[in-house]
Amino acid sequence: MIVDMYITLMSVILAGIMNMLFTKTKFYSKYRYPIDGGKKIKDGQYIFGENKTWIGFFSMIFFNALAQIIWGVLCLNIDFLKGKNYIYTSVENNFFNNAIIGAVLGLAYVVFELPNSFIKRRLKIKPGKTAKGIKGMIFFLIDQIDSIIGVTLVLCIWYKMTAFQFLLFVFLGAITHIVINLFLYYIKIRKNI
Secondary structure, three states, X not given: OHHHHHHHHHHHHHHHHHXXXXXXXXXXXXXXXXXXXXXXXXXXXXXXXXXXXXXXXXHXXXXXXXXXXXXXXXXXXXXOOOOOOHHHHOOOOOHHHHHHHHHXXXXXXXXXXXXXXXXXXXXXXXXXXXXXXXXXXXXXXHHHHHHHHHHHHHHHHHOOOOHHHHHHHHHHHHXXXXXXXXXXXXXXXXXXX
């Protein structure tokens, strides 16, 4: 079951890595406009902060659509992957479906990160930084699971899962997120974990 879950989540994992690499490009830097327009609210803090950008929002959707299309082709042509992606239990594996599924998964990923960013700005935690103490541990955990909760909720559209499977998807997603962030930090793509 865990292998099947990873096979199902692989497009999101690949898209997250592609998007992180994209955020290091000059093109990204040139068009890096914050979603909140740089506006502050009554507490004097930005709504979401400078790290939540329109280009990052749309690039995650694009990269997830692209990754889902590529992964769908691999799932059709590699015997080991056939029948193991939960999405294809109810949806035909074709270009159009994969483009839509990937875009919706990418959208869920970025939308479910926004409430966390909003709350962190209210608590005066700077974008891309972590708090200290218990607050830091809580937000470290939330940072790992916010987007995967959104992705897993969307997966429920195509695959009826039990509550246990839902929690296992979130747990696996969080662990994977941490491992990938550690690797990207180690190779100096990320500035912090």
